[in-house]
Amino acid sequence: MKIAVVGTGYVGLVTGTCFAEVGIDVTCIDIDQRKIDNLHKGILPIYEPGLEEMVTRNVAAGRLHFSTKLAEAIKGCDVAFIAVGTPPGEDGSADLKYVLGVAREIGENMTSYGVIVTKSTVPVGTAAKVRKEIADALARRNETIEFDVASNPEFLKEGAAIDDFLKPDRIVVGVSSERAEEVMSRLYKPFLLNGHPIIFMDIPSAEMTKYAANSMLATKISFMNDIANLCEIMGADVNMVRKGIGSDARIGTKFIYPGIGYGGSCFPKDVKALIKTAEENGYQMQVLQAVESVNEAQKEVLYNKVRKHFGGELSGKKIAVWGLSFKPKTDDMREAPSLVIIEKLLAEGCTVSAYDPVAMEEAKHSLGDTITYAKDQMEALIDADALLIVTEWPEFRVPNFEVMSRLLKQKVIFDGRNIYDAAELQAAGYAYHCIGVKTAHHEPA
């Protein structure tokens, strides 16, 4: 089989590389010439554990190609994935201009039957718009080439993208013809052989499945943050409550970790987009509206703790920040809670010294020279009045608190991801604050 993947970002590059890994001939296409030039030099546009080796291996095997020329690459393809961005528009709805632009370009250049698949997260009804773009382009060419469209939403998580793609809980494929189902079954056969189920359904249901999945996950997070905030008021320990409810198989242990709110390029945009889709069709997604407002407020919880601890007077304080990316094992800074927290600290006259194992360069696009970028996590602590844990990178989990106490000006830690043991830190003489556990706020000396 020969496929094209249009859009070489987190999803497109992982999708193309993983299909090449299972023996498919893949061309990944992007309009960003710099990205493609770098890929030809083995330089990846994103950080994703294990991806660089997999790209190198499959380019060397002659199965994985990169190009900016969609017109050429699409010729003779059995399947073309559209994996370009669907950023939120002004009103929160998904902006489909990139998706529909690619559909049009495919229609203008395809030469034989193929299945055009939306891999991007798109609102219900988008495949019909893709179909129209292609049909109109073929009509303009006076061509009668047959084609099908399909919806194959992606569920990979950044930082675990390869594993999630190659060992999915399920593969969801929306089709509207047996021919398309046959092609997609053939494409995903290697995954089926490894016992990963494909669920075929109608196209609108596949499009909706993606939004419902992300919205359910975001709901779990905001619910747990709501519970954490109440635990703090009531003197309960949310870390114990998490274990207490997660042990119920109906709830499960995943995605019920309280923190400083969810970020990333998708939960925020997809929750907004689903709310908007509903509104446009006369329905109010009341639960999701609450999920969104809880999440916005949660990004201020850690900052409020810092402010309270220092008696409302932050001007001149030096704050160390460990973690900038929106989650560990990625360099992605899109909607990272660190950006909200740092902005508020700077506005109060603090100075910030930050360290992130991977996202420092990416963070500079948003933060510029407004903060100091430490060369390692310990350097960030020098003379700091407090340390904030914002992203729970593995490197931060078992530091040497003794060494840290000699670098910090004050032994104060605000743990935004509840990765430390309160008793251990308090025994070591630290003022320790985390999410969802009532802690004493020392009156400032």
Ligand SMILES: NC(=O)C1=CN([C@@H]2O[C@H](COP(=O)(O)OP(=O)(O)OC[C@H]3O[C@@H](n4cnc5c(N)ncnc54)[C@H](O)[C@@H]3O)[C@@H](O)[C@H]2O)C=CC1
């Ligand atoms: N990032 C993630 O973890 C996941 C993202 N998704 C969805 O996948 C889609 C893509 O997301 P990302 O990969 O994160 O986006 P991205 O922004 O990382 O990559 C999009 C790529 O498409 C390219 N592009 C834009 N217009 C193009 C065109 N006309 N022709 C060729 N290339 C073009 C851009 O240059 C960019 O490299 C979105 O709809 C997103 O919601 C779905 C699951 C996971």
Ligand SMILES: O=C(O)[C@H]1O[C@H](OP(=O)(O)OP(=O)(O)OC[C@H]2O[C@@H](n3ccc(=O)[nH]c3=O)[C@H](O)[C@@H]2O)[C@H](O)[C@@H](O)[C@@H]1O
């Ligand atoms: O559509 C997408 O882009 C993807 O969005 C998420 O994946 P991702 O955003 O990469 O990362 P997650 O691991 O889901 O974390 C999202 C946010 O939730 C936060 N989170 C996660 C889990 C948790 O228990 N608590 C919590 O606050 C993380 O810190 C992060 O800010 C989904 O998990 C993927 O299934 C989906 O494909």
